[in-house]
Amino acid sequence: MTDLLNYRIEVSGETGDRYDEILTPAALRFVALLDNAFAGRRRELLDARRLRREKLATGEETLGFLPETARIRSDESWQVAGAAPGLEDRRVEITGPPDRKMTVNALNSGAKVWLADFEDATAPTWDNVVSGQINLYDAIRRDIDFSTRDGKHYRIGDDPATIVVRPRGWHLVEKHIRIDGRPVAGALVDFGLYFFHNARQLLARGSGPYFYLPKLESHLEARLWNDVFTLAQRELGIPRGTIRATVLIETITAAFEMDEILYELREHAAGLNAGRWDYIFSVIKNFGERGADFVLPDRAQVTMTVPFMRAYTELLVRTCHLRGAHAIGGMAAFIPSRDPEVNAAAVEKVRQDKEREAGDGFDGSWVAHPGLVPVCREVFDEVLGGWPNQLGKLREDVVVTADDLLDVASAGGEVTEQGVRANVNVALRYLDAWLRGTGAAAIFGLMEDAATAEIARCQVWQWIRNGTKLTDGTAVTRELVTSMLEEELDSVRADLGAGNRLDDAKAIFAETALGEKLPNFFTTAAYARHLAG
Numbered sequence: 001m002t003d004l005l006n007y008r009i010e011v012s013g014e015t016g017d018r019y020d021e022i023l024t025p026a027a028l029r030f031v032a033l034l035d036n037a038f039a040g041r042r043r044e045l046l047d048a049r050r051l052r053r054e055k056l057a058t059g060e061e062t063l064g065f066l067p068e069t070a071r072i073r074s075d076e077s078w079q080v081a082g083a084a085p086g087l088e089d090r091r092v093e094i095t096g097p098p099d100r101k102m103t104v105n106a107l108n109s110g111a112k113v114w115l116a117d118f119e120d121a122t123a124p125t126w127d128n129v130v131s132g133q134i135n136l137y138d139a140i141r142r143d144i145d146f147s148t149r150d151g152k153h154y155r156i157g158d159d160p161a162t163i164v165v166r167p168r169g170w171h172l173v174e175k176h177i178r179i180d181g182r183p184v185a186g187a188l189v190d191f192g193l194y195f196f197h198n199a200r201q202l203l204a205r206g207s208g209p210y211f212y213l214p215k216l217e218s219h220l221e222a223r224l225w226n227d228v229f230t231l232a233q234r235e236l237g238i239p240r241g242t243i244r245a246t247v248l249i250e251t252i253t254a255a256f257e258m259d260e261i262l263y264e265l266r267e268h269a270a271g272l273n274a275g276r277w278d279y280i281f282s283v284i285k286n287f288g289e290r291g292a293d294f295v296l297p298d299r300a301q302v303t304m305t306v307p308f309m310r311a312y313t314e315l316l317v318r319t320c321h322l323r324g325a326h327a328i329g330g331m332a333a334f335i336p337s338r339d340p341e342v343n344a345a346a347v348e349k350v351r352q353d354k355e356r357e358a359g360d361g362f363d364g365s366w367v368a369h370p371g372l373v374p375v376c377r378e379v380f381d382e383v384l385g386g387w388p389n390q391l392g393k394l395r396e397d398v399v400v401t402a403d404d405l406l407d408v409a410s411a412g413g414e415v416t417e418q419g420v421r422a423n424v425n426v427a428l429r430y431l432d433a434w435l436r437g438t439g440a441a442a443i444f445g446l447m448e449d450a451a452t453a454e455i456a457r458c459q460v461w462q463w464i465r466n467g468t469k470l471t472d473g474t475a476v477t478r479e480l481v482t483s484m485l486e487e488e489l490d491s492v493r494a495d496l497g498a499g500n501r502l503d504d505a506k507a508i509f510a511e512t513a514l515g516e517k518l519p520n521f522f523t524t525a526a527y528a529r530h531l532a533g
């Protein structure tokens with residue numbers, strides 16, 4: 001236990017090689033300072049989330065553009081800080097956890113930006129959290145060369161991607177660091193340690209401290225981040241306005257506050273990203289109890305071209321470009337395969353997704369795998385010509401109403417037995433991987449991560465809740481899904497063999513998909529029980 005100035009800081013996780021280089025007394029004190037300043041507001045905002053969700057669930061409230069911020073939306077004079085060095089051209093961004101090998105591979109992938117992910121793609125084990133920081137520290141200093149046992153050498157090349165770190169969302173805590181007895185916000189651990197150790201080094205190298213902000217639900221949460229940035233910069237003597245943030249618009253509530261989110265962060269904002277998977281999850285979570293009009297079909301049918309998803313992405317481009325912010329596209333989940341035919345189909349699906357985004361005016365987009373960098377780059381090269389972005393494409397033709405954003409029924413489609421089983425099966429496989437410390441996994445040719453797993457379990461819950469009819473007329477009931485769960489478990493168990501965590505995965509699934517109430521996130525309770533025990 002370290003008693004630093006006024007804070008009682010306890011680090012309880014197991015220690016590992018070089019942890020002491022990251023968890024230095026000064027770095028921990030910096031995290032404590034942030035936590036001390038913002039823990040209360042974080043808790044209030046999480047309470048506000050809960051309250052709003054309850055009101056939306058019962059229909060007591062619905063969503064609309066906020067009357068109290070109308071002036072911010074109609075005032076066309078303000079702009080955000082915009083791109084900083086290394087962020088002018090974001091045509092291809094690769095995402096992935098800051099695992100040591102993937103760090104090097106992502107930086108060398110040819111993508112312009114690497115989103116180093118402590119959120120959807122990382123199971124927040126203590127080791128993943130601290131090792132991720134070590135890997136980033138080394139990568140920034142170009143001190144990360146290593147060889148594997150099979151003789152493969154890893155070394156960062158001459159033109160690495162710009163690093164943009166995605167800290168955990170506000171809902172997660174880090175139980176291995178307690179300040180005055182309280183666990184610290186995971187977001188402040190990931191942000192604070194990275195900023196403390198690397199901000200100056202990044203600036204000296206012509207880059208900067210850049211962040212993706214996940215799972216925001218309102219502009220007040222953006223204000224909180226802005227205040228975190230201001231304090232962090234002041235504390236380390238780094239000029240105000242140095243940080244750049246790209247905010248994920250990945251909740252239905254944030255879609256109604258895009259202008260306001262950019263406004264709150266305008267000194268630090270670089271752009272918005274269309275986080276489609278969490279967005280779908282958020283729609284189900286907030287409107288899952290509101291009857292048939294809000295029931296989504298099989299996950300594979302909720303594509304980006306269904307009207308309510310298209311409305312959200314078009315509004316995002318329009319909002320960004322009016323304010324001088326980059327609009328970054330989302331993740332097509334298809335990943336490369338060793339089977340040439342399957343691979344060609346996957347690449348073609350990704351190409352179509354990126355063509356739609358580029359045509360809509362996005363400035364760049366995400367890929368999940370180095371093998372997909374070329375297709376994304378090709379599509380954006382074609383549209384961008386000699387320009388680094390499409391900020392000049394204002395999309396004034398886009399008119400999106402609240403009804404358009406809420407027209408969930410516009411997805412159409414159907415729910416099939418195969419769709420229910422796929423959700424159960426994929427959720428079990430993903431949860432097993434997550435419990436074993438892997439936050440993103442290739443499952444049946446798709447990238448699965450915390451956001452897609454949330455969709456899988458929430459859809460099942462929503463179909464049970466609504467007694468949704470399958471195509472053969474059978475209603476989805478708890479009993480039906482319980483028997484499917486046993487069958488899918490047997491088949492997954494046969495595939496995974498020994499050492500799996502399927503019993504725990506099954507328990508998490510039952511708790512988060514089959515209960516009366518829909519828990520906000522599977523990650524919160526599962527983290528406390530299994531990763532932080």
Ligand SMILES: CC(=O)SCCNC(=O)CCNC(=O)[C@H](O)C(C)(C)COP(=O)(O)OP(=O)(O)OC[C@H]1O[C@@H](n2cnc3c(N)ncnc32)[C@H](O)[C@@H]1OP(=O)(O)O
Binds near residue numbers: 106335367442446
């Ligand atoms: C909803 C959202 O938030 S999307 C963003 C969050 N999700 C993600 O970031 C997912 C990122 N992608 C991944 O984690 C991985 O691509 C997976 C898990 C989907 C597939 O990984 P694998 O099964 O290892 O793929 P595969 O075997 O084809 O990998 C081939 C090589 O590419 C590397 N690679 C694969 N994906 C990535 C990546 N995203 N970043 C860096 N390197 C990668 C592998 O490390 C491997 O390297 P090697 O040849 O040196 O051994």
Ligand SMILES: O=CC(=O)O
Binds near residue numbers: 330
């Ligand atoms: O973070 C991205 C998403 O789609 O969720």
Ligand SMILES: [Mg+2]
Binds near residue numbers: 120214248275
């Ligand atoms: Mg997400």
